[in-house]
Amino acid sequence: MNDIIDKLSSYNLFNYLLPGVVFVFLAEAFTGITISHDEVVVMAFIYYFIGLVISRIGSVCIEPILKKITEHAPYEDYVKASKADETIPTFSEQNNMYRTIISMLFCLMLMFFYDSHLSKITTVPGSIQYIVVGMLLVLFVLSYRKQTMYIRKRIQSNCDNSQA
Numbered sequence: 001m002n003d004i005i006d007k008l009s010s011y012n013l014f015n016y017l018l019p020g021v022v023f024v025f026l027a028e029a030f031t032g033i034t035i036s037h038d039e040v041v042v043m044a045f046i047y048y049f050i051g052l053v054i055s056r057i058g059s060v061c062i063e064p065i066l067k068k069i070t071e072h073a074p075y076e077d078y079v080k081a082s083k084a085d086e087t088i089p090t091f092s093e094q095n096n097m098y099r100t101i102i103s104m105l106f107c108l109m110l111m112f113f114y115d116s117h118l119s120k121i122t123t124v125p126g127s128i129q130y131i132v133v134g135m136l137l138v139l140f141v142l143s144y145r146k147q148t149m150y151i152r153k154r155i156q157s158n159c160d161n162s163q164a
Helices: 002-005 008-028 041-069 075-084 089-115 127-163
Strands: none
Touching: 008 041, 008 089, 041 089, 041 127, 075 089, 075 127
């Protein structure tokens, strides 16, 4: 277990694990929903996965909204500037952490709404599981697409820089 923890980067810690732990703690404290498990290792993976989902919601759903209210530099400029100023990736990591916290709070609001309103509506048994899995599928397909675009842009930016 210590080997796994040692391999976690600060990005993974602050954008996946921490939001997962805080989300589970607050969800259990303020709703009737129980997520916890007796096994510490299982809970560590659950926290990490929940944090990963929260982070992806932030990246795919929250970030486009935030981009409408804040100005972002073009990605090519980010790549060039990161090579000249090594503090930029640190600031970007912090920025992503703030976005993930916004996403976590949004997800908590949805959880509170579900717990106080939607959970009382009688539905077909098991239908919520299909909806959640379907939404996760769409979320991770969109995340894959976005990550592939970033990789492609980074490759293109590096190819452009090497030709200049």
